[in-house]
Amino acid sequence: MKRIVVVIAVLAFSAGAVVAQQDQVKRTQAMMKDNGKNAGALSAMVKGDKPYDQSTVNAALAQFEDTAKSLPTLFPESMKGIKLEGDYDPSPKIWEDKAGFESQIKSFAKVVADAKGKVKNLDTLKAELPVIGKQCGACHETYRIKKG
Numbered sequence: 001m002k003r004i005v006v007v008i009a010v011l012a013f014s015a016g017a018v019v020a021q022q023d024q025v026k027r028t029q030a031m032m033k034d035n036g037k038n039a040g041a042l043s044a045m046v047k048g049d050k051p052y053d054q055s056t057v058n059a060a061l062a063q064f065e066d067t068a069k070s071l072p073t074l075f076p077e078s079m080k081g082i083k084l085e086g087d088y089d090p091s092p093k094i095w096e097d098k099a100g101f102e103s104q105i106k107s108f109a110k111v112v113a114d115a116k117g118k119v120k121n122l123d124t125l126k127a128e129l130p131v132i133g134k135q136c137g138a139c140h141e142t143y144r145i146k147k148g
């Protein structure tokens with residue numbers, strides 16, 4: 001009897017771990033999708049498709065900052081080799097070259113913190129957005145895989 005209880009407990013625990021993993025994957029992907037939306041909103045202003053709006057800028061930069069803070073825990077070891085729904089997968093290099101990945105996170109955090117103090121109008125946005133975009137791209141180039 002005791003044994004059965006233990007087996008059930010173990011099963012329940014591993015099912016819980018799978019759910020936690022799926023939640024984590026969803027959180028990570030949702031966060032990156034929000035980054036994409038915010039970067040799109042900023043680039044619409046730069047292109048002149050939308051008027052400059054400080055509160056949109058502030059919200060986007062706050063979300064990038066939040067991403068920079070979360071990135072160190074967004075890709076736990078348990079996600080290695082995972083396939084996501086959608087066009088992109090995380091590259092195994094995230095876990096194989098941890099130091100490189102962490103240095104990308106640091107560079108990203110730095111340019112975001114920098115931009116936060118600087119972007120006050122369209123001109124400064126035009127100057128800062130490419131700097132941020134370059135860091136998004138630098139990380140994606142090595143640590144994100146575009147499917148098929």
Ligand code: HEC
Pocket residue numbers: 028029030032033035036037039064071084085086087088089090091101104105108132133135136137139140143144145
């Ligand atoms: C330190 C690395 C890193 C940085 C910095 C980074 N990303 Fe990503 N991004 C990834 C990885 C890894 C993936 C693939 C996993 C995924 O899709 O969740 C990804 C996926 C994405 C996706 C695809 C989401 C999906 O699955 O549909 C978008 C859009 C995106 N990133 C936008 C951005 C933008 C915009 C920035 C900058 C403001 C940024 N990312 C900064 C690593 C990074």
